[in-house]
Structure formats: C-alpha cells, structure tokens
Amino acid sequence: MKSKIKQIIKFEFLRTAKTKGFIIGVILVPLLFLGSIAVTAFFAAMSNDHSEEEITIGVLTNEQQSTVFREVVGMIRIMDWKIVESADSALLRQMTFDKQINGYIKYDSVAGYSFYSDNYTDLYVSNTINGIVHNVNRHNEISHSGLSEEQVEKILNPPSVNTYKLSEEHPETAETSDVHEESFKRQMCGMAFAFLMLMSVMMFAQNIGQSVLEDKSTKIVDVLLTSVTPTQLLTGKIMGIGGAGLVQFLVWVLMAVFATNNADVAAIGSLSEFLTPQLFVLSSLYFVFGILTVMAVYAAIGSMAETQQHYNQLVSGISIFTSLPFIIITPVTLNPGSTFSVVMSMLPVFSSSLMPVRIIAGDVPVWQLLLSIVILVGTGFMIIKLAARIFRNGIMQQGKDFKFKDIFKLMKK
C-alpha cells in the first residue's frame, strides 16, 4: 500500500511541477517581486534627488527685514539657489504661477517667516527653507546668550548615543555594530522571507483544493478509490503537491540569496549574512508543517465542493485565517520581541511565517522555538486528522450542496 502512496506523490508532484504555470511562477514571480521593489526605490530616489534641479526663490523685501532674515537669505544663496528680490508681492505671486520661481519668502514681525508656493506635494523646498530658518535663528539666539563658543558648539551638536548589540557568545565583550542599519536590514529580510513563505503556502494550498475539486467533478475519484483509500489519496496529493511547493520556496530563497550576494539592493546591502543554515533548517521545518496543515484544510474543502463556484464559496469561510498572517507580519517585523509577537509566533496558523521573521530579527530563546514547533506539529496533526475525516466523508458524496457549517457534520466518524 505504501508504494501506492509513492505513486500518487510522484504523479501529483510531476503534474504540478511540469506545468508552464509552475515554471513561470518559480522564476518570474521573484523577479517581478524584486523588480517592483527596485523600480519603486529607483523612482523614489529620483523624485528625492534635487541635485540637478535649478531652484529659484523669491524674496519679498520690506522695511521689516531683520538681520536674521538677511542671514537666512544668505544661507539660501550658499545652497546654489537663485534669489529674486522684489518689494512687489503681486509680481512674486505671478512669477510663482508662471513657474519662474519655486515660491517666495517674506518676513514680518507679526506673522514671522512665511513661504508661498503653488506646489503642495514637493516639500523639499519648503522643508529646506524651514530647516535654514530654524538653524539660523537657533544659532543666533544661542550666540547672543553670552555662552562661550565651546558651549555653543555643545548645544548645537549634542552628543549622540552609541548603540551596542550584546551577544551571549561573548559575555565579556560586546559586539559593536550599526544597529539601526542592521535592524532595518533584518526587518526587510524577515518581511521578504515571510511573504515568500506565505505566498508559497497559499499558492499550493489553492493547488490542492483545485486538484481535489477536479477529481470529484470529473468523477476520476471513483476510479482512484477503487485502487486506494481516501486517506492514501489525500496523503499522496498533499505530499506530492506540497513537495512542489517546497521546491518552489527553496528556489525562491536561493534566488534571493544569489541576488543579494551579487547586487546591493538600494539602502539595504547584502542580506545573505542573515540567511544562515540554521534559518534554512528551521524555516523548512516550519514551512513543511505549515503547508501540510493548510493544504489538508483546502483539500477537505475541495472534497465538499461540486463546482468551482461552490468551492469559492466554501473557501471564503476560511479566508480570514489565511489573510491574517499577511497583516500581522508588519507589526511582528517591527517589534519581534513584543508580547504580541511572541504570542502570535506560537499560534499554529501564524508560526510558520512569523517565527522565521523573529529568527532573522534576532535571538529567539530556544524554549520559544521548541514550544512553537511542538504546538505547530501537534495542532497540525490534529487538523490534518480532522481534515482527512472531512475529505473521506466528503469525497464520496456526489450532488450534495454542502455549506461551510457542514464541515462539523463531516468531521464525525
């Protein structure tokens, strides 16, 4: 009988992997994913790069101009921006509308500094002017306070905090690193890793649901069940299609490692230092149990459906559970050590994707790893057993209009 399961595994694996859709998915999807990040980063960088832009600022001159205001205008000139001075506000206003100047500034003793522009979204100019005004005024106030140059320098350039990451391997010395940059890298890596895992799981869960639906709607299931039991069929399908999912996931990860080793992703640099063998082993374990559990659920749902529409209606009943991990990834990535993150990474629905995020983010206590694995495996077996029962009862019933609530009826022996 075991050889029959092997036959089903082999057949379902090849049936899934030998399709154009699979090959395109394995190669194109990560390229599209990375490409979209690169394109977005490129255009964002372009829109923030004003080095080539010629900026002209109008200055409304009046009798109330202070020395400080003149200093502000002087600082603007230092930035290689052009200045157009005029006492006529109507003229400067019209020049702004005509795009001859980017906007104009004025100063009066009541309203203080004002900058006028017709552009709401490009904050570069207004933010720069704001920064200049702030710095010039602060420097001016401190300079006239009677403090020494040294004291003024300390106020204007306060000391910063050097951040260190402790390591249990070196208790007497501390690792020194640029924690902020590393933290950002780890977050990006973790998020990307979790998305790849989730996408793989969901793609192949849908795959098995559709496969079971096809078996039932084409009546081939009757032929198959003369040779194998429903449990053997379910096992073979899950392992065959799940195997293809694991291959896809590993190819994606290897592509990501290759890409990050050979090209610095903008503002991220190499990520491969976080993709350790330990991470691969643990992630594979989480991935395998996660995908097996989700696939069993989708197979059970497929066994209840008669048509594609029927299947879609039934799947919508569990869509909240399948979409929640995508939402939770971000808060867990940003704060992997919080109670929320620890608890969510223990729950079987979420641990497959969230625990690797936490592993990448930093040291996860061994007891948490072990506990999450035990919960995942134990719950996974229970869900698979119940899903198998639903599959056994559902696959052999034809012409039934099962509703989502009928799942509980089908769970009975």
Add this chain to the structure above:
Amino acid sequence: MLQLNHITKNYGSFRAVDDLSFTAEEGKIIGIIGPNGAGKSTTIRLIMNILQPDGGEILINGKPYSDEDSDQIGYLPEERGLYKKQKVSEMLHYLGALKGMTKDDCEHQIDHWLNRFGLTEWKDKKVEALSKGMSQKIQFISSVMHSPKILFLDEPFSGLDPVSSDQLLAVIREMKEQGRIILFSTHVMETAEIICDHIIMLNHGHKILDGTIHDIKREFGSDTLTLDITGNHSFLQGIPAIVDVRERGNSLNIVFQKGTDINALIVEIVNKAFQNGCAISSLKVDEPSLHSIFVSIAGDKNESEPQK
C-alpha cells in the same frame, strides 16, 4: 465468486440499498439494471469498496474484502474519469501503477491494448485531444490492463460507434471465457439482453428481479409478436387484445395483453390484414423483451411503492 449478503446502505434517513443479496460467478456477465434512483450506483460503489455498507457483507471468494482485492477489481465508470491535461500513456501508467503493475508491465499492456483498439498513434497525445469514443476506449483500457478478476462496466458502449462497440463486445466476451466476473450496468435493455447471462434488477433500493435472461422471459411469458407487413396496418389498433404497436425498422412489434390466446390473435391479424389489402411476409411470436419486462415491473413498482 462475488457475494453480496443482505447489504444495506443509508444516506441519513434515506435507504439507498435495502437488504440486497446476489451472487456473481466466474465466467458470467451479470447485468445490474434499474430505473434512475434505483440504487445501482450505490451498489456499484459498495462492490468497488468506494463506500462501506451499513449492514451485511460483501465477500470475494468467501472472504471479506481486503486491500489486496483492490488490485483485482477493474472499474469503468459511466463518466470519463481521466485527467484532460495528461498524456494518454501517462494516465494509463498512473492508473496501472495504482493497481500494482510494474512499469514494464504497464508499458507492455498499454501498447497491446492501444494497438488492439487502433489508438497507438494517440499514445503521447493529451487526453483532451481525444474524441468521446476514443476516451471511452482509453478508459476501458485502464480498467482491464491489469487483468482484473472482477470487472465492472457502467455503460461501456456510451459514445462508441457500431464498429468500436463490436470491438469492445468481443473483448468482454473474451474476458468472460477467461473466467472473469463481469458486472454490467446499462439503461439500454437491448444491450443487456444481448450481452448478459444473468440479470439483477433494482428498484427503490430493492432487488426485484434475479435470474437468467431465459428464466426471466419464461416467467413473464410471451407478449409480443414481430410482424412484417406491407400496406395500411392501422387496423391493428382496432384489435382489442393488442396493447401497443411499435415500429422497429421495417417490422412491427405488437404487444398484446397477458393471457391472450395467441393462436386466435394470429388468425384475427391475418384475416384483417387480408380484408385491408395488406400482405404479410413474416409473423413470429417473440419472447418478452427485457425492455417491456423492465417497464412493466418498474412502472408497477413505482405506482405501488410509497415514496421514501
């Protein structure tokens, strides 16, 4: 030998099969017939071990069904059970492997049967490229290539032209000669009459007929004549003993009431044909057709049985 002993199957409160017992022997073709909803499909699925009975037992050679017996069963479903995107050879290899065949055995049998049905050039084509008849032949190959001892054929001639039907029939008869148990289900009574040695008729989950074709026909007596006649034969409608007149090609099938004096009826028909200027070339008393037996029993039972 296949034995069903007091088999019962319920779907909730609905009893699909009720206390069904029969025996299927080697070297016989057993027809399982009945109207829609009679319990045929459920019975088939119980025999194929797709469903488990709620009562009774199914024995193969005196022993309860075991996992090893699945390799000895071949099943041709009414609807095509093939993956459309797979190649013919891949599909047959898969189904053969699930029946415990080795790769070499599969290859040998696939080539043999494809050649037998003239489908060798379709070996590496996808199933979706096949016509309905070709798919049916491929499906048939998948059900017999592992040399099963028990073969269930559900509407095997569906979608086949007469030449292909004859090919299939020849194979079925060969298998019968080889001592296999062949269970045959169809709605086409004429086919069942030609092929089957023994008939099990179901209605509302009960067995209402069980016997050889010959015994069943003898039990129900003759009620039809076949008449070859030229001229206006509308006079036949006026003969009180005649229940129905059906045209079958160039002949007429005349159904008469049970208990009619056949000799008197023949004399009446001949006389009236002469009076109406008709010419009779042939007149034969038929055994009752399975179709008419089926209709009379199923019709009566449907009227008398309460709805479940």
